[in-house]
Amino acid sequence: MERIVVGMSGGVDSSVAALLLKQQGYEVVGVFMKNWDEKDEDGVCTSTADWEDVQDVCHTIGIPCYSVNFEKEYMDNVFHHFLSEYEKGRTPNPDVLCNREIKFKAFLHFAHKLGASKLATGHFVQTDTIDGHQRLLRGVDGNKDQSYFLYMLKEHQLAQAVFPVGGMTKAQVRELAQEHGLSVSKKKDSTGICFIGERNFRSFLQNYLAAKPGPMQTETGETVGKHIGLAYYTLGQRKGLGIGGRGDGRSWFVLAKDLKNNVLVVGQGDDHPLLYSTHIQASEITWIAESAPMAEGETFRCTAKFRYRQPDQAVSIRQNGDTLFIEADAPQRAVTPGQSAVFYRGDQCLGGAIVDEAVPLQESDQ
RNA sequence: UGGGGUAUCGCCAAGCGGUAAGGCACGGGACUUUGACUCCCGCAUCGUAGGUUCAAAUCCUGCUACCCCAG
Numbered sequence: 479m480e481r482i483v484v485g486m487s488g489g490v491d492s493s494v495a496a497l498l499l500k501q502q503g504y505e506v507v508g509v510f511m512k513n514w515d516e517k518d519e520d521g522v523c524t525s526t527a528d529w530e531d532v533q534d535v536c537h538t539i540g541i542p543c544y545s546v547n548f549e550k551e552y553m554d555n556v557f558h559h560f561l562s563e564y565e566k567g568r569t570p571n572p573d574v575l576c577n578r579e580i581k582f583k584a585f586l587h588f589a590h591k592l593g594a595s596k597l598a599t600g601h602f603v604q605t606d607t608i609d610g611h612q613r614l615l616r617g618v619d620g621n622k623d624q625s626y627f628l629y630m631l632k633e634h635q636l637a638q639a640v641f642p643v644g645g646m647t648k649a650q651v652r653e654l655a656q657e658h659g660l661s662v663s664k665k666k667d668s669t670g671i672c673f674i675g676e677r678n679f680r681s682f683l684q685n686y687l688a689a690k691p692g693p694m695q696t697e698t699g700e701t702v703g704k705h706i707g708l709a710y711y712t713l714g715q716r717k718g719l720g721i722g723g724r725g726d727g728r729s730w731f732v733l734a735k736d737l738k739n740n741v742l743v744v745g746q747g748d749d750h751p752l753l754y755s756t757h758i759q760a761s762e763i764t765w766i767a768e769s770a771p772m773a774e775g776e777t778f779r780c781t782a783k784f785r786y787r788q789p790d791q792a793v794s795i796r797q798n799g800d801t802l803f804i805e806a807d808a809p810q811r812a813v814t815p816g817q818s819a820v821f822y823r824g825d826q827c828l829g830g831a832i833v834d835e836a837v838p839l840q841e842s843d844q
Numbered sequence: 845u846g847g848g849g850u851a852u853c854g855c856c857a858a859g860c861g862g863u864a865a866g867g868c869a870c871g872g873g874a875c876u877u878u879g880a881c882u883c884c885c886g887c888a889u890c891g892u893a894g895g896u897u898c899a900a901a902u903c904c905u906g907c908u909a910c911c912c913c914a915g
Contacts, residue, residue, distance in 0.1 A: 487877090560878090571878040601877090627877070672877050679879070712879050722869030723855030729868065731881090748881085787876070812880070 479505040482640065483589035484598045485581060486510050486535070486543070488528030489668055491600030493535040493660050494651045495642040499598055500539050507592055508536040508543035511585060513552035513673040524675050534661050544592075548584050552673060555579040561686050567735045568816030569712040573672050574830075578630040580673075586638060596640050603628055603827075604644035605636050612636040614766050614827040619647040626786045629820045629830035630764045680710055680718065692740035694719065697733065697752060705742040708735045714753060714812025719744060731812075734838075752838040754809035758784075760802045760819050760831035770797055771821075771828055781822045782806070784813045784833070790822060802831045809839055 482504045484496040500506045510532040512525050529545055536543035556575045563570035581599065589597045602617030603625045612633040617623040631639070643651050655663035670676035687709045694703035703721045705711060711718070715732045724730075725746050733752040734743040745752055765771070772778035774797060781790035782804065792807040804819060813819075813836035820830035 489877090491877095564879095569879050573878050576878095624877075667877075669876050670878080675877095715880055716882095717870095717880085720869060721855085722867090723857085724868080725856095727856065727867045785880075786878070814879075817879075 479503065480596070481505040481507065481592070481594045482596045482598055483507050483509050483592055483594040485585060485600075486532045487600065487668070487672075488531035488535075488662065488665075489600065490652055490655050490660070490662050490665055491602070491643050491648075493531075493539075493600070493662050494646075494655050495598050495600045496535070496541060497539050497654065497658055497660065498642040499640070500541060506539070506541045507594065508532060508539075508541050509585075509588070509592075510543065510545045511548055511580070511673070512545060513548045513580060514675075515549055516674075525673075531662050531665070538658070538660055546585070546588055548580055551584045552576070552580055555584075563816050564683065564687055564709045566816075567708050567737045569814045570816045571818050573627050574630050574818050576672055577628050578635075582631055582635045582639065586635065596638050598640040598642055600643055601628060601641050602644055602648075603641050605639065605641065611767060615644075616822070616825045616827065617641075617644045622648045625822075625827040626783055626818070626820050629766065629818065629827055631766060632764075633766060633768065636766065683710060690740055692742065694721065694742045694744045696745060697743055702730070702744065708737060708740060708742055711735070711742055713814040753812055754839045755813055755836035756806045756809050756839065757837040758804040758806065758810070758813050758819065758833060759835045759837075760804060760833045761800050762832040763797065763800065763802050763829065764831065765829040766827065767829075771823065772797070774798070780828065783820045783822070784810055785817060793821075795821065801834075810836070 482499055484492060484499060484506055486492045486496060486508045488510065496506055496508050510529050512529070514525065533543055556572055556579055559575060560570050560572045582597070586597050601624045602619055602622040604615040604617060606613050606615060614625055614628060614631065614636055616625050646654075652663055668675065674682075687707065689707040689710075691704060691706050692708070693701045694705050695701050702724055703719060711732045713732055713734070716729050719730050719732070721730045721744065728747045730744050730746055731748065731750065731753060732742060733745045733750060736743055743752075763770075771780070772795075777794050777796045779792070779794055782793045782795075783790065791810065794805045796803045813833055815833050815835060817833050818830050819833055821828045
């Protein structure tokens with residue numbers, strides 16, 4: 479019997495993943511990862527409750543379960559980078575790194591040590607093999623597809639991965655959990671940075687980042703408020719600016735960060751031209767396949783997502799060395815340095831890159 | 845100091861005698877395995893003290909504050 483390790487979070491998806499593999503005849507081992515040791519604002523350690531849910535589910539399904547700790551790896555390979563990006567004024571996505579460095583690296587090694595040849599998770603994605611090449615495909619449930627978070631994986635990692643719920647809808651997953659009496663069948667979906675969970679983001683960051691207060695100014699240099707540190711804001715953000723009653727009465731949004739002068743550039747209206755761009759540059763390119771889908775310097779048509787759950791955007795991309803030039807057909811709102819642009823050809827996730835710069839319409843049109 | 849004006853939620857702002865619009869901000873919730881965006885809900889008795897009136901934020905008077913003009 480083939481042994482398989484399932485990464486179990488204590489949520490419905492990974493629980494059902496384990497259930498399905500058991501039904502398929504695998505020798506399933508459930509493993510819970512604990513990668514962050516801290517209580518949340520309310521003093522609750524959610525990982526303890528999640529671990530109890532995992533044990534409960536594994537008992538119901540009838541599989542053994544273990545807990546493993548990757549706090550150090552998470553700190554060194556994910557969180558450190560996360561903070562360093564914020565210090566550079568960028569807005570990182572820790573979860574894409576977490577998948578590459580923790581779930582499909584450290585954890586994969588651990589699965590090997592347990593004698594498993596494969597690792598399963600509850601991600602809503604699918605894979606297939608064509609001409610000996612592993613492909614990453616969107617999950618069937620378009621509303622829950624999580625391929626965006628897995629674009630940094632390579633073929634060799636995907637080849638060892640199994641995603642049992644990728645072909646199901648969320649509703650079907652919950653239904654199955656219910657049918658089999660899994661205690662977590664109605665558990666709320668978890669959100670927030672994975673392993674860290676839902677937080678008051680600003681106060682969470684304040685534990686790690688020095689505050690360097692400065693002015694909020696319009697693009698013409700008029701001071702309209704004060705910021706508590708550029709790192710605490712992200713492009714396109716509305717909440718938390720505290721500016722009310724000025725100008726034409728519309729909402730204010732973060733348009734840019736002027737690190738040199740420690741100025742947060744803000745502007746009024748969701749349609750502000752500085753908020754939109756079609757020309758975007760990215761680097762740290764990852765192609766899931768061994769090579770890029772197009773030749774160096776050639777333009778390639780595909781679709782992209784600049785954030786999780788964004789509807790597909792038609793784009794043309796061109797790779798020049800380590801830089802990827804993206805041109806979107808339609809203006810994109812608040813494309814943010816540090817965030818990931820992920821590319822698709824149909825239902826296939828090709829890979830992605832980290833945004834370095836988005837040229838505002840106001841400038842590129844001149 | 846004399847003359848004029850204004851004082852309505854944190855900010856902007858309707859209201860003009862009939863029992864407090866709206867926007868922004870803020871708070872809560874929904875959505876969401878990043879950060880955001882978005883959506884929903886909530887949010888004042890009208891500077892103050894009196895008076896007139898069945899009834900005042902709306903009229904009158906005193907006081908206070910701020911603004912403008914004069915000098």
